[in-house]
Amino acid sequence: xxxxxxxxxxxxxxxxxxxxxGRGELRRALLALFEGSLKFQERMSGSVWAERFGWIPKGTGxxxxxxxxxxxxxxxxxxxxxxxxxxxxVLKAARVGYTRCATLAVGYHLxxxxxxxxxxxxxxxxxxxxxxxxxxxxxxxxxxxKPLMRQVKKGEKQDNAAFYQLSNGASVxxxxxxxxxxxxxxxxxxxxxDEIDGDGWTPGAKTQGDKLKLFWTRGETFxxxxxxxxxxxxxxxxxxxxxxxxxxxxxxxxxxCPQCSDAASQLDGWQYLxxxxxxxxxxxxxxxxxxxxxxxxxxxxxxxxxxxERHKAWMDANGEWRPTAKAKVPGHxxxxxxxxxxxxxxxxxxxxxxxxxxxQADPATLVQPFMNLRLGRPYRAIYGQxxxxxxxxxxxxxxxxxxxxxxxxxxxxxDVQSGKVNPRLxxxxxxxxxxxEVWLIGHFVLPxxxxxxEVWAALDEGVLLRRYRKPDGTTLDVRATCIDSGGxxxxxxxxxxxxxxxxxxxxxxxxxxxxxxxxxxxPRKPSSKLGHVWYMIGGNAARDWAYGSLAVDKPGPRHxxxxxxxxDGARELDDEFFAxxxxxxxxxxxxxxxxxxxxxxxxxxxxxxxVYAYAAVCGLQALSGKYVKLGEADVESAPxxxxxxxxxASGEPTPADAIAAAVARARRLSQPAAxxxxxxxxxxxxDKGELYL
Numbered sequence: 001x002x003x004x005x006x007x008x009x010x011x012x013x014x015x016x017x018x019x020x021x022g023r024g025e026l027r028r029a030l031l032a033l034f035e036g037s038l039k040f041q042e043r044m045s046g047s048v049w050a051e052r053f054g055w056i057p058k059g060t061g062x063x064x065x066x067x068x069x070x071x072x073x074x075x076x077x078x079x080x081x082x083x084x085x086x087x088x089x090v091l092k093a094a095r096v097g098y099t100r101c102a103t104l105a106v107g108y109h110l111x112x113x114x115x116x117x118x119x120x121x122x123x124x125x126x127x128x129x130x131x132x133x134x135x136x137x138x139x140x141x142x143x144x145x146k147p148l149m150r151q152v153k154k155g156e157k158q159d160n161a162a163f164y165q166l167s168n169g170a171s172v173x174x175x176x177x178x179x180x181x182x183x184x185x186x187x188x189x190x191x192x193x194d195e196i197d198g199d200g201w202t203p204g205a206k207t208q209g210d211k212l213k214l215f216w217t218r219g220e221t222f223x224x225x226x227x228x229x230x231x232x233x234x235x236x237x238x239x240x241x242x243x244x245x246x247x248x249x250x251x252x253x254x255x256x257c258p259q260c261s262d263a264a265s266q267l268d269g270w271q272y273l274x275x276x277x278x279x280x281x282x283x284x285x286x287x288x289x290x291x292x293x294x295x296x297x298x299x300x301x302x303x304x305x306x307x308x309e310r311h312k313a314w315m316d317a318n319g320e321w322r323p324t325a326k327a328k329v330p331g332h333x334x335x336x337x338x339x340x341x342x343x344x345x346x347x348x349x350x351x352x353x354x355x356x357x358x359x360q361a362d363p364a365t366l367v368q369p370f371m372n373l374r375l376g377r378p379y380r381a382i383y384g385q386x387x388x389x390x391x392x393x394x395x396x397x398x399x400x401x402x403x404x405x406x407x408x409x410x411x412x413x414x415d416v417q418s419g420k421v422n423p424r425l426x427x428x429x430x431x432x433x434x435x436x437e438v439w440l441i442g443h444f445v446l447p448x449x450x451x452x453x454e455v456w457a458a459l460d461e462g463v464l465l466r467r468y469r470k471p472d473g474t475t476l477d478v479r480a481t482c483i484d485s486g487g488x489x490x491x492x493x494x495x496x497x498x499x500x501x502x503x504x505x506x507x508x509x510x511x512x513x514x515x516x517x518x519x520x521x522x523p524r525k526p527s528s529k530l531g532h533v534w535y536m537i538g539g540n541a542a543r544d545w546a547y548g549s550l551a552v553d554k555p556g557p558r559h560x561x562x563x564x565x566x567x568d569g570a571r572e573l574d575d576e577f578f579a580x581x582x583x584x585x586x587x588x589x590x591x592x593x594x595x596x597x598x599x600x601x602x603x604x605x606x607x608x609x610x611v612y613a614y615a616a617v618c619g620l621q622a623l624s625g626k627y628v629k630l631g632e633a634d635v636e637s638a639p640x641x642x643x644x645x646x647x648x649a650s651g652e653p654t655p656a657d658a659i660a661a662a663v664a665r666a667r668r669l670s671q672p673a674a675x676x677x678x679x680x681x682x683x684x685x686x687d688k689g690e691l692y693l
Contacts, residue, residue, distance in 0.1 A: 049112050070343050092376050110139075117189075147167075150166055183217070193215055242378045252322065389582070407431030411613045412463060441563070460496075
């Protein structure tokens with residue numbers, strides 16, 4: 001009671017009018033709240049936010065400071081931030097600024113539209129790198145995001161590279177899809193799945209299902225959840241992003257032609273830029289000079305107009321994204337970005353064409369990176385299994401000696417066949433040249449029970465100890481041999497190989513590779529037990545290389561040559577031999593996203609012997625860098641290895657010589673491509689390229 005009386009006495013002591021000034025201050029403070037904290041934020045698109053508030057942190061790229069987007073990037077960021085688009089699939093190449101656009105979209109969802117964000121990278125190390133190398137610098141340097149960084153109080157858990165909590169309630173979490181715990185115990189409305197063609201997104205044996213769908217379930221509690229998934233495509237047969245993009249509305253960036261469109265509102269001449277090809281009239285075209293050097297590059301539009309590189313900035317500024325298909329699921333938007341769209345100096349059309357010409361030096365190895373990283377398209381690998389055996393017979397050629405002049409060293413692959421019917425050893429002798437160009441020297445069939453020593457003696461004396469003659473009279477010995485020890489005669493293989501380890505006769509076994517796993521062909525170190533030594537090889541990767549080389553039809557790196565006349569003691573090369581060479585098939589298991597090599601029940605010894613001979617090359621490369629250098633396509637032969645090349649200068653080649661030789665070889669190989677270019681180089685003109693640049 002005393003406290004109540006005391007308070008009443010204090011109130012009665014106040015007189016009317018004493019707080020006239022305070023009342024005005026209170027009114028102004030309330031009005032300020034309605035103008036500030038209580039006022040609805042201005043709605044803006046993702047690209048407007050990016051160019052008004054976005055910031056490129058130091059150390060994350062070649063530039064830093066305020067953001068300026070290309071025309072096609074504005075549409076990309078807008079769709080990444082559009083709440084009306086629940087699913088966005090981006091099929092992308094390199095040098096298009098995709099990662100920068102993705103981080104800007106995350107910043108938008110932390111500041112403009114505060115929500116819970118989750119980013120999934122293929123692996124945990126990828127997640128740590130993205131969190132510390134992209135998200136942390138963005139939060140640290142972006143002016144509107146830095147004040148929102150939560151002040152960690154005493155006793156609270158510190159933020160780390162995988163999780164950041166902001167004071168406005170928004171948060172961003174970065175996880176690795178390869179981890180089984182990546183999609184548990186959290187919720188998020190904005191879901192960003194990066195590089196979904198990476199191995200980390202492949203479901204494991206104990207995974208609950210498709211990881212992309214598991215990631216989508218993290219937003220089930222939000223009525224307006226959104227998922228952005230993007231990736232550079234890899235192989236056509238297994239590419240996730242390619243299949244998702246085909247199910248979308250397949251948007252492309254249409255640009256007006258600077259020759260036949262006077263304004264962006266006119267439809268005449270609108271098209272999307274495309275690589276094209278020798279069989280179509282539109283796309284990038286080029287010409288070579290008399291020396292085979294790239295001379296001029298231009299673009300031929302679908303409208304027939306010739307467009308030069310200097311027009312690209314004007315077209316980009318006036319373009320727009322348009323769907324080219326109907327999405328199978330309503331609201332599923334897809335976008336395709338390739339390097340030729342970008343205004344980056346390293347994405348200029350002459351740079352792209354030069355990379356294509358250089359890829360012709362080793363098509364089996366270099367064309368896939370070009371397709372994936374420059375064109376943003378999946379690569380359809382062609383293996384010898386898709387080549388008719390009659391084509392191999394047509395490729396048979398006469399050798400000037402037992403071993404052609406281009407062979408630098410020889411390896412042997414041996415397969416062991418047991419059983420009561422026709423037990424035997426089969427051995428293929430292959431010669432290897434620069435760029436791993438391959439010559440079959442001979443395939444030997446040695447009948448006899450592998451449990452007895454006679455057939456092993458025949459292998460050693462008739463194949464492995466034999467010296468093979470070159471055209472100049474010199475001879476080559478066998479540098480390495482791989483023998484399969486995974487059958488019924490493991491102990492016999494171990495005994496034979498261990499006595500001859502000084503001659504690099506190696507016992508091998510196929511490594512256990514579940515769910516299409518690919519690893520290095522040759523192990524870091526051998527396996528051993530009870531005095532026996534063997535090597536666990538990566539069979540999938542070895543078969544990818546060997547069978548992929550069979551499809552290289554032009555002489556050069558990875559091309560396989562076959563002799564017309566069999567070597568003394570070797571079997572004749574007939575339809576059955578080439579059928580065995582191509583009998584293993586690459587398949588995609590039903591309902592899966594990976595490829596495996598299916599081993600047939602029919603005979604396929606010729607194929608596996610080729611694989612083992614290539615594994616022996618990998619073993620040599622693990623021992624000495626000399627064999628690694630021999631395997632490079634852009635290495636010119638040293639004088640002592642040139643044989644009968646009379647024009648070779650004396651002395652060791654310098655790095656500059658090697659680079660010049662690589663470019664020269666690429667130009668020589670690319671000359672036929674110039675013949676299919678349908679257009680003449682454009683004359684100089686004063687058109688919109690000069691007006692708008």
